[in-house]
Amino acid sequence: xxxxTPAGVKVLQTASRLFYERGxxxxxxxxxxxxxxxxxxxxxxxxxxxxxxxxxxxRARDGLWRSTLVKYVNGHDGPPAEKILATFGALREWTRxxxxxxxxxxxxxxxxxxxxxxxxxxxxxxxxxLAYLEGLAAQARVEDPxxxxxxxxxxxxxxCVADSMRSMDRAVDxxxxxxxxxxxxxxxx
Amino acid sequence: xxxxTPAGVKVLQTASRLFYERGxxxxxxxxxxxxxxxxxxxxxxxxxxxxxxxxxxxRARDGLWRSTLVKYVNGHDGPPAEKILATFGALREWTRxxxxxxxxxxxxxxxxxxxxxxxxxxxxxxxxxLAYLEGLAAQARVEDPxxxxxxxxxxxxxxCVADSMRSMDRAVDxxxxxxxxxxxxxxxx
DNA sequence: CCAACGCTACACCCAGCGGTATAGTTACAA
DNA sequence: TTGTAACTATACCGCTGGGTGTAGCGTTGG
Numbered sequence: 001x002x003x004x005t006p007a008g009v010k011v012l013q014t015a016s017r018l019f020y021e022r023g024x025x026x027x028x029x030x031x032x033x034x035x036x037x038x039x040x041x042x043x044x045x046x047x048x049x050x051x052x053x054x055x056x057x058x059r060a061r062d063g064l065w066r067s068t069l070v071k072y073v074n075g076h077d078g079p080p081a082e083k084i085l086a087t088f089g090a091l092r093e094w095t096r097x098x099x100x101x102x103x104x105x106x107x108x109x110x111x112x113x114x115x116x117x118x119x120x121x122x123x124x125x126x127x128x129x130l131a132y133l134e135g136l137a138a139q140a141r142v143e144d145p146x147x148x149x150x151x152x153x154x155x156x157x158x159x160c161v162a163d164s165m166r167s168m169d170r171a172v173d174x175x176x177x178x179x180x181x182x183x184x185x186x187x188x189x
Numbered sequence: 190x191x192x193x194t195p196a197g198v199k200v201l202q203t204a205s206r207l208f209y210e211r212g213x214x215x216x217x218x219x220x221x222x223x224x225x226x227x228x229x230x231x232x233x234x235x236x237x238x239x240x241x242x243x244x245x246x247x248r249a250r251d252g253l254w255r256s257t258l259v260k261y262v263n264g265h266d267g268p269p270a271e272k273i274l275a276t277f278g279a280l281r282e283w284t285r286x287x288x289x290x291x292x293x294x295x296x297x298x299x300x301x302x303x304x305x306x307x308x309x310x311x312x313x314x315x316x317x318x319l320a321y322l323e324g325l326a327a328q329a330r331v332e333d334p335x336x337x338x339x340x341x342x343x344x345x346x347x348x349c350v351a352d353s354m355r356s357m358d359r360a361v362d363x364x365x366x367x368x369x370x371x372x373x374x375x376x377x378x
Numbered sequence: 379c380c381a382a383c384g385c386t387a388c389a390c391c392c393a394g395c396g397g398t399a400t401a402g403t404t405a406c407a408a
Numbered sequence: 409t410t411g412t413a414a415c416t417a418t419a420c421c422g423c424t425g426g427g428t429g430t431a432g433c434g435t436t437g438g
Contacts, residue, residue: 008384038386041385
């Protein structure tokens with residue numbers, strides 16, 4: 001976001017909020033420009049097209065979530081196994097603050113066509129998370145780090161969806177409890 | 190679907206396919222009518238509006254999934270605890286055949302605005318599934334049927350999302366394995 | 379000093395959207 | 409026989425979408 005002009009920053013912030021809150025397809029460039037207090041011309045001068053703005057939005061959110069997660073996990077001292085559980089703490093916090101409409105990357109994958117570059121950003125985000133979890137699992141010396149990481153990712157996704165659809169309360173807590181069981185079982189001894 | 194005219198059936202079938210494959214917002218009524226080999230007039234005579242057609246689509250798919258799931262579970266003899274695991278078998282089958290783009294109800298919740306009647310159908314679908322799982326859990330005499338049902342629902346959602354985003358292979362199998370662990374643990378003795 | 383940049387204001391384009399209206403055809407039932 | 413339900417064909421409507429073009433203004437830096 002540093003290489004952007006002030007108006008560009010304002011556009012990206014506004015677009016991020018609107019895309020997430022109302023959905024990507026439901027928000028027009030007109031609305032973004034207006035709400036950002038900026039001309040459509042400026043928006044197009046900075047981002048070129050709505051598609052590029054979408055990609056910028058997803059990338060920005062990806063970066064924010066990654067740094068939030070890593071910071072949260074690193075700030076959580078204790079045995080490595082607990083770091084995996086800490087990812088649910090990060091998810092819980094994230095969910096409460098800016099995740100009322102579920103995971104932005106899942107949503108983007110639903111809204112965007114197969115060949116849209118934004119979908120690659122979404123897939124990368126998930127691949128990164130899976131690899132990150134596997135790293136934590138390896139540190140924790142569990143039997144099958146890759147397998148556990150996959151299971152934990154499923155729990156993350158499920159909690160996120162169940163939460164945003166209001167299928168139940170405390171979805172993240174429940175997912176974390178399941179993860180705790182899995183970790184306990186896969187620890188040697 | 191019985192009270193519909195032949196053309197109405199064709200429209201609903203076509204709309205269901207296109208809505209699911211390309212997304213609800215991405216498909217116009219024009220395209221639906223054309224692909225169904227029907228006039229726009231006919232479409233509107235039968236369904237009134239695109240919104241109503243969306244609701245009809247979701248209801249139809251809901252009914253199909255419910256009957257598929259129940260049939261699969263009932264056709265699966267064995268102890269009640271295994272019936273819970275059988276829901277993953279149904280999900281696996283469903284996923285392979287007509288679920289390549291994930292759960293239609295999650296997708297609808299992402300695509301539709303907050304006050305759209307289609308979202309209620311989606312929420313009902315999840316509420317029904319949760320209740321159904323809780324019934325199976327109660328039959329299986331687990332400690333906390335409601336808690337287990339919620340955890341299993343999270344696993345279903347997570348598997349569905351992880352599968353459609355291609356975050357990993359065999360997502361449903363992995364989710365089922367987790368469920369097996371949970372059931373084993375929550376069985377008395 | 380002047381050019382380049384970032385920006386505003388505003389007008390415009392075209393395609394596609396959801397939805398409607400009119401007129402006519404077929405088939406079947408009272 | 410007459411009416412009605414189901415359907416086709418086609419033209420149309422207003423709105424909004426993404427995107428462009430032109431002109432002008434203020435700031436900044438070589």
